[in-house]
Amino acid sequence: MKKLSLVGTTTVFTGLFLLASCSQSASTPRDVDLTDTFSTPTPSTTPSPSLTPTYIPVTPVLAGTPAMNSAGAITIDTLDRLTLFARWGNGNINKVIYTPDGDYLVAGSSLGLYFYNSQDYTITNIIYTETPLFNVIISPDGKLIAANTYDEVLLFDTEEKSHIATYEIDANSLSFSPDGEILVTGRYHKNERFSYIEFWNVTDGSFIRSIESEHMVVGVTLSSDGKYIAANGFSTKLWSIDGNLLSNNGPYTSGGYIPDVAFSPDGKLLVEATDDNAIIIWQITETGGLINYQTIYLSNYPINYSVSLSPDGNLIAAGMREGIHLWNLHSGKIMKKLGTESSNYINISWSPDSKFLVSTTSERGIEVWDIEKEKLLFAPRQISGNFNSLAWSSSDNIIASGTEGGYIYILKAPSGNVMRILDQNYGMNSLSFSPDGRLLAVGHDSHLLQIWNLNGKVLNSFEGSGYGSTSVSFSRDGSLLAAIFNDSGDYMFEYIQIWNVNDWSVNKLFTLGDSGDYLFHNFQLSPDNKIAAIGITDMTGYYHKDVIRIIDMIDGTTLTTLELTGAKYRIFLQDIYMSPDGRYLIAHSHDLEENGSKERIRVWRVSDWEQLNMVEVMAGEPKGRRGYHLNNVITWSPDSAFFALGVRDGSIHIRKGETGELLHSFPAHTLRTTAVAFSPDGHYLVSVSADGTFRLWGVK
Numbered sequence: 202m203k204k205l206s207l208v209g210t211t212t213v214f215t216g217l218f219l220l221a222s223c224s225q226s227a228s229t230p231r232d233v234d235l236t237d238t239f240s241t242p243t244p245s246t247t248p249s250p251s252l253t254p255t256y257i258p259v260t261p262v263l264a265g266t267p268a269m270n271s272a273g274a275i276t277i278d279t280l281d282r283l284t285l286f287a288r289w290g291n292g293n294i295n296k297v298i299y300t301p302d303g304d305y306l307v308a309g310s311s312l313g314l315y316f317y318n319s320q321d322y323t324i325t326n327i328i329y330t331e332t333p334l335f336n337v338i339i340s341p342d343g344k345l346i347a348a349n350t351y352d353e354v355l356l357f358d359t360e361e362k363s364h365i366a367t368y369e370i371d372a373n374s375l376s377f378s379p380d381g382e383i384l385v386t387g388r389y390h391k392n393e394r395f396s397y398i399e400f401w402n403v404t405d406g407s408f409i410r411s412i413e414s415e416h417m418v419v420g421v422t423l424s425s426d427g428k429y430i431a432a433n434g435f436s437t438k439l440w441s442i443d444g445n446l447l448s449n450n451g452p453y454t455s456g457g458y459i460p461d462v463a464f465s466p467d468g469k470l471l472v473e474a475t476d477d478n479a480i481i482i483w484q485i486t487e488t489g490g491l492i493n494y495q496t497i498y499l500s501n502y503p504i505n506y507s508v509s510l511s512p513d514g515n516l517i518a519a520g521m522r523e524g525i526h527l528w529n530l531h532s533g534k535i536m537k538k539l540g541t542e543s544s545n546y547i548n549i550s551w552s553p554d555s556k557f558l559v560s561t562t563s564e565r566g567i568e569v570w571d572i573e574k575e576k577l578l579f580a581p582r583q584i585s586g587n588f589n590s591l592a593w594s595s596s597d598n599i600i601a602s603g604t605e606g607g608y609i610y611i612l613k614a615p616s617g618n619v620m621r622i623l624d625q626n627y628g629m630n631s632l633s634f635s636p637d638g639r640l641l642a643v644g645h646d647s648h649l650l651q652i653w654n655l656n657g658k659v660l661n662s663f664e665g666s667g668y669g670s671t672s673v674s675f676s677r678d679g680s681l682l683a684a685i686f687n688d689s690g691d692y693m694f695e696y697i698q699i700w701n702v703n704d705w706s707v708n709k710l711f712t713l714g715d716s717g718d719y720l721f722h723n724f725q726l727s728p729d730n731k732i733a734a735i736g737i738t739d740m741t742g743y744y745h746k747d748v749i750r751i752i753d754m755i756d757g758t759t760l761t762t763l764e765l766t767g768a769k770y771r772i773f774l775q776d777i778y779m780s781p782d783g784r785y786l787i788a789h790s791h792d793l794e795e796n797g798s799k800e801r802i803r804v805w806r807v808s809d810w811e812q813l814n815m816v817e818v819m820a821g822e823p824k825g826r827r828g829y830h831l832n833n834v835i836t837w838s839p840d841s842a843f844f845a846l847g848v849r850d851g852s853i854h855i856r857k858g859e860t861g862e863l864l865h866s867f868p869a870h871t872l873r874t875t876a877v878a879f880s881p882d883g884h885y886l887v888s889v890s891a892d893g894t895f896r897l898w899g900v901k
Contacts, residue, residue, distance in 0.1 A: 262286075263288060263290075265618060277857075281865070284901040285898055287617055290894040293893035294315075295333065295336075296348075298559075303319055304319055305317060309335065311333040311891075311893055314328040314330070314346070314357060322578075333350065333872060336372075336375050345357065347375050347384060353368065354368045354406075356368070370401060372387060373387055376423045376430075379423070382403050384400070385398065385421055385430060387420060389417050389418050395414060396413075396418035397411050398411065410444070412430075412440060419460070420434070423442075429442070429464070429468065458475070458476045459474065466510065466514050470483065470510075470530070471485055472517055474508035474519060478498065480496070499521075506522070508549075509550060509551055512552075514530060537575055539560075540568070545564075546561070556571070564586045565585065566581060584610060587891045591876035591878045591888075595636055596634075597638045598614040599620070602632070602895065607624065607625040607627045607628055611655060614885065629643055629645050631673045631684075632673075633682075641655065648665040665688045666687050674726045681708060681730070682702055684724065685698075687716075694712055695714060719737050719741075721737055722736050729783060730754055736777050736788075744771075747773060763805060767815050768794060768801075769795055773792070774788060775791060781840075786805045789801075800848070816860075818848060819863075835847070839881065844856055844858055847873070849874075850873070851874055852874065853866065853874055853886075854866045869898075870890035870892045870896065874889075875889055875890055885899050
């Protein structure tokens with residue numbers, strides 16, 4: 202264990218700027234004007250007496266401020282001048298908490314630490330960090346803030362609004378002792394049999410002692426009097442401060458999971474949120490035993506994410522997928538319901554006077570509620586969400602990106618002004634603009650296909666069945682729309698369905714195969730619409746394998762099947778991409794090897810389907826979302842000379858089209874880069890990420 206002093210290495214931005222209040226329903230498409238937090242750059246050129254070019258410095262801007270014009274197209278010769286022009290969005294908020302004096306809301310996000318004035322909700326300070334902040338806690342005296350990243354704990358001074366220390370502490374949960382001198386952390390890793398609760402000296406980060414637990418620990422909480430430590434995970438355990446196990450409740454027979462626990466202000470009660478359709482309040486005996494004090498049974502099997510008791514000891518608040526519910530602590534009677542259903546309220550926190558409740562959702566960020574009036578006081582209209590799809594209109598500078606939670610952001614480039622936010626209520630896996638830019642086709646992971654116009658109106662909706670992917674693509678002339686889709690009602694088969702865009706009649710229908718034998722998850726039309734490449738998981742053999750089937754779009758016959766080879770074990774095909782000139786097909790995959798997975802790119806020549814190259818993508822540890830079959834992580838340059846790849850460590854790679862050779866790489870996001878797209882003229886590259894931001898890149 203060593204202490205790393207990083208004072209001065211993070212950027213502190215101080216200023217006052219008011220974010221607009223959000224009073225509209227989240228399910229209504231709406232115009233959004235995001236407040237800029239950076240001044241508009243006004244660079245000027247200085248004549249150079251030499252022949253060496255003088256490049257204009259670039260200051261990244263936020264949404265609402267026009268970005269500088271790119272100095273030209275992004276080409277192999279200009280890659281060394283590729284620069285961040287704009288960052289749209291303040292990142293995803295992971296935890297919000299009031300300071301003990303109630304003066305500030307402190308928010309930990311994927312970009313750093315934000316300080317909101319609790320009177321007018323202006324942001325007064327931002328401390329940007331190189332990695333996301335997950336849990337955020339404040340010492341009881343309000344002087345220190347601790348936040349954990351992937352494998353470090355950062356310490357901040359509340360009064361100075363500054364970062365003062367970084368400790369190499371691997372923790373997934375944090376809690377201060379009542380005197381603020383000890384930091385208690387929970388640690389759990391899948392490759393370890395036990396979890397650990399560890400004690401650290403706040404002053405220098407030195408290790409004090411640890412407690413071992415045989416059950417997974419995802420959260421640790423100290424009682425206000427410092428007598429008890431509660432840990433939640435697959436069970437709820439209660440220890441004395443000296444490490445003696447006093448109570449062990451669980452694991453539940455249903456395999457239930459306890460996402461959160463909270464002590465009452467006097468330390469005599471422990472509230473346990475379960476996914477076992479109940480919230481349980483335990484009374485703590487003098488010897489540390491747990492006696493059932495109250496059980497609140499929940500209807501409709503909701504999912505609990507967080508639980509918190511009001512400082513006055515009267516109310517229990519639970520953040521759930523079905524909204525925020527409040528009960529009387531002693532009677533168990535439901536008192537209020539706040540928020541909207543189908544939102545994941547991952548974090549809730551009370552104001553010190555028990556009058557306000559702050560919550561965070563994965564899609565809308567911070568919301569502040571007046572408890573007595575049951576009124577939403579503050580909800581900044583900021584770009585947020587775990588983005589997983591991206592499209593840039595070929596007819597105008599309009600960008601669309603979808604989130605896992607079902608929101609679609611439609612932005613104007615290069616200003617980043619949000620034109621619309623469409624609430625789908627479904628996760629999506631594919632977006633495609635019509636060539637004239639008037640229509641947006643949205644393929645949902647629930648086998649639903651919708652056609653929107655840019656005014657936020659659904660023009661047509663097709664509800665399918667089966668288990669394949671609704672991967673959608675317009676033809677180059679805009680007359681046809683093709684998708685892997687099944688609306689026959691027969692779950693046994695999957696199809697490629699092609700519609701006439703003028704009247705949405707079915708133009709063609711090709712059977713792909715039995716859904717019990719194959720899983721279809723990727724689809725790419727060739728530029729001339731004559732062939733299509735389909736990513737398939739073949740389940741007919743003893744071992745599943747991913748292949749690429751090439752079919753004739755005239756009659757649906759299979760022209761060839763491309764085998765994915767070169768890995769010791771399983772190959773998971775992520776996506777396939779046809780070059781704009783139709784000459785090359787590339788596949789992006791995660792290949793299982795003896796020592797983990799390798800990320801690889803394979804390149805085929807379309808004329809004879811010869812595999813030209815297979816290259817390994819060198820990248821660091823995955824940041825954020827893990828998984829396979831991500832769409833849009835690759836985009837071709839308009840001239841088909843090279844492609845951009847969003848990488849799991851948050852970087853972007855630029856690679857040569859024919860060989861896959863790495864030409865340029867650069868850090869882009871604090872979490873994995875989930876989608877990338879070139880502008881139609883090739884002057885800009887836009888990327889999105891699980892960190893909840895858009896990044897616009899151009900040539901300086």
